[in-house]
Amino acid sequence: MLSPSEPLLFYLGAALCLVxxxxxxxxxxxxFRARSDQRKRCDASGAEFRQLVANxxxxxxxxxxxxxxxxxxxxxxxxxxxxxxxxxxSFYLTDPEGMPLPRFLPGQYLTIEAPxxxxxxxxxxxxxxxxxxxxxxxxxxxxxxxxxxxxxxxTPGLVSTWLHEKVRQGDTLRCQAPRxxxxxxxxxxxxxxxxxxxxxxxxxxSMLAAxxxxxxxxxxxxxxxxxxxxxxxxxxxxxxxxxLTHIRVRxxxxxxxxxxxxxxxxxxxxxxxxxxxxxELPSNNFDFYVCGPxxxxxxxxxxxxxxxxPDDAIHFEAFGPASVRTEANPxxxxxxxxxxxxxxxxGPFRWEGDYPSLLELAExxxxxxxxxxxxxxxxxxxxxxxxxxxTALRSTSVAIGEGECLACISLPDGEVTLDA
Numbered sequence: 160m161l162s163p164s165e166p167l168l169f170y171l172g173a174a175l176c177l178v179x180x181x182x183x184x185x186x187x188x189x190x191f192r193a194r195s196d197q198r199k200r201c202d203a204s205g206a207e208f209r210q211l212v213a214n215x216x217x218x219x220x221x222x223x224x225x226x227x228x229x230x231x232x233x234x235x236x237x238x239x240x241x242x243x244x245x246x247x248x249s250f251y252l253t254d255p256e257g258m259p260l261p262r263f264l265p266g267q268y269l270t271i272e273a274p275x276x277x278x279x280x281x282x283x284x285x286x287x288x289x290x291x292x293x294x295x296x297x298x299x300x301x302x303x304x305x306x307x308x309x310x311x312x313x314t315p316g317l318v319s320t321w322l323h324e325k326v327r328q329g330d331t332l333r334c335q336a337p338r339x340x341x342x343x344x345x346x347x348x349x350x351x352x353x354x355x356x357x358x359x360x361x362x363x364x365s366m367l368a369a370x371x372x373x374x375x376x377x378x379x380x381x382x383x384x385x386x387x388x389x390x391x392x393x394x395x396x397x398x399x400x401x402x403l404t405h406i407r408v409r410x411x412x413x414x415x416x417x418x419x420x421x422x423x424x425x426x427x428x429x430x431x432x433x434x435x436x437x438x439e440l441p442s443n444n445f446d447f448y449v450c451g452p453x454x455x456x457x458x459x460x461x462x463x464x465x466x467x468x469p470d471d472a473i474h475f476e477a478f479g480p481a482s483v484r485t486e487a488n489p490x491x492x493x494x495x496x497x498x499x500x501x502x503x504x505x506g507p508f509r510w511e512g513d514y515p516s517l518l519e520l521a522e523x524x525x526x527x528x529x530x531x532x533x534x535x536x537x538x539x540x541x542x543x544x545x546x547x548x549x550t551a552l553r554s555t556s557v558a559i560g561e562g563e564c565l566a567c568i569s570l571p572d573g574e575v576t577l578d579a
Contacts, residue, residue, distance in 0.1 A: 227336035228261030232272065235260075235297070237330045243300055244385075244392040247358065248323055249289065252297045252332065259294035263337035265345060265369035266362040266448070266476070269299060270335040270537045273318045281333075283531030283539050284318040287450075287476070288337060289361040289393060291368035297337070300392060302358040338556040339536065341450070341476040345369040349446050350378035354431055354459070356451030357385065362476060363450060364393045367400055376405045380440060384411040384431045384451070388419045409439055431455060433462040443468055449475040491550040491570055498571035502526050502579045503545070510571050517549065518566035521579055528566050528579050535568035542566050547575030 239251040252269075254260055268285045276282045289300035303323040304316025326332070343351065343366040351370075355363040360383045370377055381400065385391045391410070400406045412425040419425060429435065431451075447463060449456065456475060463473050492512060500517065501507040505526055514520045518540050521528045531539035538557040542564060549569040557565060566577070 227338055228263070229336045232333045232335060234331045235334050237326055237328055237332060238296065240326070240328055244394075245389040246303045246305065246323070247300060247390070247392045248303075249298055249300045249393075250322065250326065250332075252299065252334070253295065255331065260297060261336070262292045262294070263288060263297075264339075264342035265291055265365040266342035267337045267339035268362070268536060269297060269337055270532070271299075271318070272333040273321050275317045275321045282317055283537045285339075285532040285534070285536040287362040287365065289364050290396070291365055291372050300358070300361045300364075302392075335537075339476075340554050340556050341448075341474060342366075343369065343448060343474075345373040345377070346375055348375065348377060350380075350444065352380045352382065352436075352440065352445045352447045354436075354447065354449045354451070355383045356431060356455050357390065358392065359451035359455075359476070360385075360392065360397075361450075363448060364396050366448060367406075368396060370406070371400060371403065378445075379406045380445070381406065381408045382411065382431055382436070382439065383409075384413060384455075385425075386414050387412050387416045388424050389416070391424070407439075411435070431459060433459065433466055437466075445472070447473045447475075449473070491552065491572075494572060495550070495570040499574045500571050501546075501574075501576040503576070504579065506576075507574075516552070516567050517564075517569045517571065517577065521566060521577075526579055530567060533567045535565050538565065540566040543578035545576040545578050548572045549575055 234255060235252040236255045237250055238253045239249075241249045241251070243249050266287070268287045270283055270285045272281045272283055274281050286299045286301055288297055290296075290298040301319050301322050303319045341362065345366070351366075353363040353366055355361075363381070363383065367379070367381055370379055379400075381397070383397060391412075397408060397410065401408050409427060410425045411427045411429060411431060412419060413428075413430055415421070415425060415428060421428070427435065443466065447468060449459060449463075451459075460473060460475055464470060495510050496512050498510040499507045500510050500520060502521065502524075505524055508520065508524060510520070514523060518528055518530055518533065528542060529539045531537035533540075535551075535553055535555040535557065538559075541557075541559065544562055544564050549564045550572045551564070552568045552570065555565060555568065559565065564577075566579075
């Protein structure tokens with residue numbers, strides 16, 4: 160062992176010890192840095208992986224919305240007809256042979272065919288499924304569209320009137336498979352707000368029932384608006400959710416009757432507005448699902464966007480193709496102005512933005528184009544784009560071939576020629 164009596168060797172040994180210690184320290188620091196860099200790389204790769212998974216999930220959901228339970232038309236039996244509210248009936252549809260019905264996604268719709276056109280021509284309409292997915296039956300809840308007392312030119316709804324006045328228990332309906340891109344995943348933990356008005360509440364009730372059935376404690380706020388107690392449809396299904404701690408139900412009456420009781424029949428008076436949502440919601444950290452008449456959609460959806468709700472957190476189903484203007488639509492509308500639109504049977508016509516879609520332009524010019532739902536759901540207005548291109552105002556679950564468009568939800572994008 161070295162001692163101070165041998166100073167040269169002592170200090171040399173001490174220096175060597177310091178060098179070894181320094182190398183060890185540097186090695187340890189380098190190891191920690193390497194581990195830190197590795198962790199950062201792992202975190203980065205983890206974030207990239209999570210984003211990849213999210214992207215793949217979005218693609219999977221898109222594919223899921225387009226997948227149908229059967230191709231073409233299928234006959235279903237009307238096993239029951241139930242009065243739900245004033246001018247509103249529910250139709251319970253089953254398989255004629257008693258076989259289980261295919262599942263659907265809560266919020267989707269069913270397309271039916273009715274022989275009510277001129278000369279008995281079939282007319283298609285789409286109605287939201289109003290119960291959770293069940294194998295025993297499908298439920299359609301339909302409001303009869305009556306003429307507006309203030310509009311003498313308005314005509315009653317062809318198919319809704321036929322359903323209410325002609326269709327009875329034991330009859331059959333020709334139906335296409337459930338479809339639609341407006342749907343909810345009840346197993347997702349993401350908190351949701353379900354907002355509906357009038358008969359627009361039907362897909363939201365389907366979503367609500369599915370959330371209850373899934374058994375997940377998903378924070379859910381349900382805000383449904385009706386004119387009064389006479390138009391308060393599917394009341395029992397809505398009230399069944401009030402006893403659950405993770406679900407908050409608020410029923411709004413815009414014009415309550417004298418006998419309607421605040422706190423018993425309904426919770427709030429007025430309309431569903433952004434101001435009401437700010438009072439009822441603890442934060443904006445929700446996915447919003449909205450369905451209702453044009454008046455509500457035209458005001459509420461833009462307000463949600465202006466209120467800081469991300470565009471991908473707002474899901475809506477509007478009555479009509481151009482009922483809602485999102486951030487994407489004004490650009491398409493502005494770009495369409497000045498476009499030359501030619502049909503094989505007439506034109507060209509200069510697009511001035513006077514019509515909400517190419518279908519309305521064709522009808523105004525007397526050009527026959529088949530139509531059904533007029534909201535991009537049934538595919539009846541599918542036409543070939545012979546030249547140029549169009550812009551779709553909304554997504555659709557209808558399978559569209561290359562070089563085709565749905566005229567009811569399409570705008571011209573420059574010069575375009577349609578096969579009509």
